[in-house]
């Protein structure tokens with residue numbers, strides 16, 4: 001009986017922490033430092049209350065692998081000089097409006113590996129200096145239109161979420177790198193990409209995107225890296241990809257059309273089907289990466305014409321007179 005009671009008491013104690021909000025005050029940084037790391041792993045939320053004299057000079061705050069569940073107004077009130085904020089690998093589900101309203105100097109925000117499902121229009125509204133935002137590995141389903149419009153984002157990581165649409169920007173963005181890999185995105189069009197005039201790197205690996213219409217990249221004339229690995233994409237547009245340097249198409253088993261002639265700057269392709277190798281007219285090497293053009297005599301790859309034995313020019317689209325599966329890695333014995 002005593003044992004039983006003790007067991008129940010233990011059970012209550014061990015369950016108790018998650019049911020009650022435990023705010024932790026942001027501590028004073030060590031002497032001569034402006035960097036704070038929160039190691040107390042019983043905090044469920046953060047607090048930063050005036051007087052601010054001990055914390056107002058903090059420039060970097062780290063609280064990764066915490067038990068923080070909620071971010072709310074007052075979490076960062078004093079931290080007006082904050083530039084870097086790491087809140088990754090925690091239990092964050094909710095970011096209340098105005099949480100970030102005093103962080104106008106923040107440049108890097110890592111919220112990756114949390115459980116955030118939704119971003120409201122005003123969630124990040126005040127982060128006017130934000131350049132780098134990581135929201136990867138959350139359960140994101142919805143991002144309000146224009147949610148990132150007031151930011152200066154150059155890098156936006158949205159990979160490993162549940163997004164069916166890519167976020168809509170209403171104003172021209174500064175985004176250089178956009179990652180929406182591992183999301184059930186089905187459709188992407190010129191309207192969603194049209195504001196990213198600076199875009200150089202677009203990662204769409206393992207999305208459900210089937211189609212990239214001609215004209216989709218009309219305003220993305222700086223695009224250099226395009227990752228379409230493991231997508232059901234069936235063709236690539238020829239227009240507006242003159243700057244493309246690197247193309248990733250491993251596992252794109254429906255891709256029948258690669259207008260290689262339009263890709264004037266292509267220097268590297270990552271692929272795993274001899275069929276694609278033939279389309280690109282380059283050699284399949286041990287890494288499944290092929291050089292398509294010489295770059296620099298000493299450092300860059302050199303032209304390697306597609307190895308004939310890998311090429312079967314009789315491939316036909318399914319339903320016609322297909323005799324061979326073009327996506328079977330024929331003749332490739334050394335690698336996967």
Ligand SMILES: *[C@@H]1O[C@H](CO)[C@@H](O)[C@H](O)[C@H]1NC(C)=O
Nearest residue numbers: 022023024025040041042043
């Ligand atoms: C850790 O945070 C909890 C909850 O706010 C608090 O009760 C506890 O005193 C803190 N522990 C330390 C060592 O600061």
Ligand SMILES: *[C@@H]1O[C@H](CO)[C@@H](O)[C@H](O)[C@H]1NC(C)=O
Nearest residue numbers: 029030031032033034035057
């Ligand atoms: C802290 O900075 C002051 C002034 O810059 C310097 O004199 C002092 O030695 C530093 N203290 C430590 C512990 O680094």
Ligand SMILES: *[C@@H]1O[C@H](CO)[C@@H](O)[C@H](O)[C@H]1NC(C)=O
Nearest residue numbers: 028050051052053054055056
């Ligand atoms: C911060 O302000 C409080 C209240 O005004 C004061 O008691 C404390 O000594 C100050 N601390 C420092 C480090 O200036």
Ligand SMILES: *[C@@H]1O[C@H](CO)[C@@H](O)[C@H](O)[C@H]1NC(C)=O
Nearest residue numbers: 073074076077098099101102
């Ligand atoms: C922002 O700072 C001002 C004063 O500096 C304060 O009155 C306001 O409550 C702060 N807002 C938030 C959401 O912390």
Ligand SMILES: *[C@@H]1O[C@H](CO)[C@@H](O)[C@H](O)[C@H]1NC(C)=O
Nearest residue numbers: 190191192193194195218219
């Ligand atoms: C592309 O840019 C032009 C010029 O800024 C703009 O008028 C047009 O709406 C943009 N296209 C798309 C599809 O957003």
